[in-house]
Amino acid sequence: xxxxxxxxxxxxxxxxxxxxxxxxxxxxxxxxxxxxxxxxxxxxxxxxxxxxxxxxxxxxxxxxxxxxxxxxxxxxxxxxxxxxxxxxxxxxxxxxxxxxxxxxxxxxxxxxxxxxxxxxxxxxxxxxxxxxxxxxxxxxxxxxxxxxxxxxxxxxxxxxxxxxxxxxxxxxxxxxxxxxxxxxxxxxxxxxxxxxxxxxxxxxxxxxxxxxxxxxxxxxxxxxxxxxxxxxxxxxxxxxxxxxxxxxxxxxxxxxxxxxxxxxxxxxxxxxxxxxxxxxxxxxxxxxxxxxxxxxxxxxxxxxxxxxxxxxxxxxxxxxxxxxxxxxxxxxxxxxxxxxxxxxxxxxxxxxxxxxxxxxxxxxxxxxxxxxxxxxxxxxxxxxxxxxxxxxxxxxxxxxxxxxxxxxxxxxxxxxxxxxxxxxxxxxxxxxxxxxxxxxxxxxxxxxxxxxxxxxxxxxxxxxxxxxxxxxxxxxxxxxxxxxxxxxxxxxxxxxxxxxxxxxxxxxxxxxxxxxxxxxxxxxxxxxxxxxxxxxxxxxxxxxxxxxxxxxxxxxxxxxxxxxxxxxxxxxxxxxxxxxxxxxxxxxxxxxxxxxxxxxxxxxxxxxxxxxxxxxxxxxxxxxxxxxx
Amino acid sequence: xxxxxxxxxxxxxxxxxxxxxxxxxxxxxxxxxxxxxxxxxxxxxxxxxxxxxxxxxxxxxxxxxxxxxxxxxxxxxxxxxxxxxxxxxxxxxxxxxxxxxxxxxxxxxxxxxxxxxxxxxxxxxxxxxxxxxxxxxxxxxxxxxxxxxxxxxxxxxxxxxxxxxxxxxxxxx
Numbered sequence: 001x002x003x004x005x006x007x008x009x010x011x012x013x014x015x016x017x018x019x020x021x022x023x024x025x026x027x028x029x030x031x032x033x034x035x036x037x038x039x040x041x042x043x044x045x046x047x048x049x050x051x052x053x054x055x056x057x058x059x060x061x062x063x064x065x066x067x068x069x070x071x072x073x074x075x076x077x078x079x080x081x082x083x084x085x086x087x088x089x090x091x092x093x094x095x096x097x098x099x100x101x102x103x104x105x106x107x108x109x110x111x112x113x114x115x116x117x118x119x120x121x122x123x124x125x126x127x128x129x130x131x132x133x134x135x136x137x138x139x140x141x142x143x144x145x146x147x148x149x150x151x152x153x154x155x156x157x158x159x160x161x162x163x164x165x166x167x168x169x170x171x172x173x174x175x176x177x178x179x180x181x182x183x184x185x186x187x188x189x190x191x192x193x194x195x196x197x198x199x200x201x202x203x204x205x206x207x208x209x210x211x212x213x214x215x216x217x218x219x220x221x222x223x224x225x226x227x228x229x230x231x232x233x234x235x236x237x238x239x240x241x242x243x244x245x246x247x248x249x250x251x252x253x254x255x256x257x258x259x260x261x262x263x264x265x266x267x268x269x270x271x272x273x274x275x276x277x278x279x280x281x282x283x284x285x286x287x288x289x290x291x292x293x294x295x296x297x298x299x300x301x302x303x304x305x306x307x308x309x310x311x312x313x314x315x316x317x318x319x320x321x322x323x324x325x326x327x328x329x330x331x332x333x334x335x336x337x338x339x340x341x342x343x344x345x346x347x348x349x350x351x352x353x354x355x356x357x358x359x360x361x362x363x364x365x366x367x368x369x370x371x372x373x374x375x376x377x378x379x380x381x382x383x384x385x386x387x388x389x390x391x392x393x394x395x396x397x398x399x400x401x402x403x404x405x406x407x408x409x410x411x412x413x414x415x416x417x418x419x420x421x422x423x424x425x426x427x428x429x430x431x432x433x434x435x436x437x438x439x440x441x442x443x444x445x446x447x448x449x450x451x452x453x454x455x456x457x458x459x460x461x462x463x464x465x466x467x468x469x470x471x472x473x474x475x476x477x478x479x480x481x482x483x484x485x486x487x488x489x490x491x492x493x494x495x496x497x498x499x500x501x502x503x504x505x506x507x508x509x510x511x512x513x514x515x516x517x518x519x520x521x522x523x524x525x526x527x528x529x530x531x532x533x534x535x536x537x538x539x540x541x542x543x544x545x546x547x548x549x550x551x552x553x554x555x556x557x558x559x560x561x562x563x564x565x566x567x568x569x570x571x572x573x574x575x576x577x578x579x580x581x582x583x584x585x586x587x588x589x590x591x592x593x594x595x596x597x598x599x600x601x602x603x604x605x606x607x608x609x610x611x612x613x614x615x616x617x618x619x620x621x622x623x624x625x626x627x628x629x
Numbered sequence: 630x631x632x633x634x635x636x637x638x639x640x641x642x643x644x645x646x647x648x649x650x651x652x653x654x655x656x657x658x659x660x661x662x663x664x665x666x667x668x669x670x671x672x673x674x675x676x677x678x679x680x681x682x683x684x685x686x687x688x689x690x691x692x693x694x695x696x697x698x699x700x701x702x703x704x705x706x707x708x709x710x711x712x713x714x715x716x717x718x719x720x721x722x723x724x725x726x727x728x729x730x731x732x733x734x735x736x737x738x739x740x741x742x743x744x745x746x747x748x749x750x751x752x753x754x755x756x757x758x759x760x761x762x763x764x765x766x767x768x769x770x771x772x773x774x775x776x777x778x779x780x781x782x783x784x785x786x787x788x789x790x791x792x793x794x795x796x797x798x799x800x801x802x
Contacts, residue, residue, distance in 0.1 A: 083674075083696060086672060088671050088704045089669070089671075092666075092667050093666055144795060147794055147798070148668060148791050148795070151790050152657060152665040152668055153665065154662075154663040154665075154784070158779070158780065
């Protein structure tokens with residue numbers, strides 16, 4: 001009892017009754033309860049001897065008061081639900097550029113509607129549904145914000161469909177992968193084999209990067225003949241993106257370089273080099289992304305072009321080429337330096353180059369990704385020279401060899417080269433009489449092709465030959481497309497070739513017509529004379545044999561029997577076979593197939609007199625080491 | 630500008646997952662084409678033994694909706710016009726926020742639901758919160774902006790991947 005009382009008093013709040021009240025409470029207890037159990041003493045008051053006790057004997061007067069309650073009755077829970085404050089982590093995405101939908105002309109409306117991206121087809125029975133293509137963060141993206149930026153992008157299929165991309169066909173799976181790869185890489189070299197759609201993948205990736213706010217200013221550098229091609233491709237794949245071609249006089253170009261708000265600047269290598277060299281370093285325009293088409297143009301890093309291109313201020317670098325290595329693995333070093341994946345002037349060894357290639361190069365070949373593409377049928381047409389050609393040829397070869405032999409050790413590859421060119425020209429046509437066995441064969445073939453409504457492309461290395469042929473093939477609606485044709489006139493020629501049903505033949509030079517053109521509606525290709533490098537021939541053939549081709553492409557190589565052409569063909573064929581064995585079927589175009597000096601010498605049995613005997617002339621043949629290759 | 634704002638449609642995608650480290654939630658806001666605008670995720674949340682006993686079966690709905698869902702929504706700088714979820718027990722987040730919340734109906738689920746609580750969006754069917762029947766009218770405006778072939782669950786996969794990435798990187802631990 002006592003302890004509970006004490007306990008109550010201890011627990012009482014400060015504003016409860018005071019000590020006086022306690023005293024009165026104690027007195028009440030004294031009068032009403034057993035005192036022995038109380039922890040207090042009761043005594044009789046002492047009476048003083050003087051008798052002054054009257055006052056003491058008066059009855060004490062008590063005043064009563066009502067104390068307040070001690071506290072709330074009942075159980076008061078002390079536990080409250082408590083959760084620590086939750087921490088969050090967030091990522092905000094940059095605002096992308098919003099484009100107005102392209103204006104449609106009334107007469108184009110029907111066509112535009114017809115080529116919109118088709119809705120995904122439900123998988124057929126037994127066919128596996130294709131996994132959507134997600135963008136993966138690059139391996140060198142370290143910050144979580146960067147990684148989430150890529151991870152949270154929608155699958156490309158739904159993204160492109162949502163944008164109502166005007167697109168002639170649904171991209172192939174490998175193209176989706178290529179687009180996703182370009183999107184995520186700050187440094188990239190897309191080295192797909194020709195004809196697999198590098199242009200389309202690049203433009204589409206650019207389009208998405210612009211919309212995602214990742215890039216806002218892009219410089220596209222390409223060889224001059226390909227400027228109209230890129231303009232046309234941008235119009236096809238990304239009509240809403242304004243493309244500014246940097247051309248014209250110096251003042252006008254300076255205005256283009258400094259013009260704010262231009263999203264994509266298109267310029268050729270020569271102009272970029274000239275203009276950037278003339279600008280002070282601090283005034284160089286900055287770009288979010290620089291794309292180099294035919295990037296092998298900067299393979300020699302000691303060259304003026306490479307040195308200048310390397311200085312362009314940029315955040316992202318993309319190289320496009322079907323032939324990342326033309327002769328030596330070291331050619332990639334300059335491209336890697338542009339891509340900023342190696343320090344300037346460094347010299348990585350082959351192993352390091354191989355590691356860099358694995359990370360920063362994406363290369364697919366037709367053999368690997370286009371298994372269902374209509375085949376390309378190669379046909380060697382070996383023809384006998386006409387009598388006049390044979391006579392001219394034999395004479396020129398005999399005289400030429402005698403002349404070369406007489407030069408002894410002072411002979412250079414250039415001398416041999418000149419003879420080869422001379423003989424090849426005779427194979428094309430006799431310079432005196434104009435007789436040409438190749439022309440006869442061509443006309444015979446073309447009559448058949450034209451009768452069936454087909455179209456053919458003919459390649460030669462000489463523009464003079466092309467002009468000469470044009471005069472003799474007018475009956476097939478022949479058109480000419482080579483470096484001598486002004487740039488402004490080239491596009492209309494291609495359009496006419498595509499649309500004019502009477503135009504069955506287009507004559508092209510390897511230099512101008514071999515790269516960047518889409519002529520997949522042509523089912524026939526003639527190689528009127530042979531280029532030194534089969535990779536260039538392949539580039540030419542791939543103008544027709546590329547994505548979108550509906551039928552097989554028949555390639556005819558016109559080769560004159562018992563001539564230099566047969567010997568060149570044999571050497572190239574042996575080299576191609578050797579490289580096929582070393583590099584595998586996946587990489588069937590390697591430009592290091594081009595002839596070396598010793599192989600050019602080897603085309604003739606050149607011997608210099610040494611006393612009574614003779615010795616071979618020319619550099620020794622290198623032994624090919626498969627491991628080194 | 631005003632017209633552009635009116636035309637904008639922002640969609641929220643919320644996913645909560647139980648991991649070894651506790652409950653984590655992620656909320657992705659996209660535009661109507663699925664392009665990301667903002668992402669927020671929480672640190673892992675753990676319930677102690679007392680909380681588990683006292684909350685009982687209401688623990689998970691409480692964590693999902695009131696703790697994680699509400700917190701994430703409040704943190705957003707870009708507010709969505711609709712919240713899409715694929716977990717029934719997150720649907721109560723609707724009580725905490727003032728936008729429609731729709732929860733995926735898988736397969737033949739929800740056939741016994743009244744019509745005003747069922748809604749189709751893109752390729753999928755969804756359920757509305759039963760106490761907010763007025764959401765159906767708000768949904769009708771949104772429905773017209775979303776193409777019929779749109780996969781409304783795909784962004785939730787992205788949220789899932791992003792949560793895995795943040796946990797792996799320890800960004801929110």
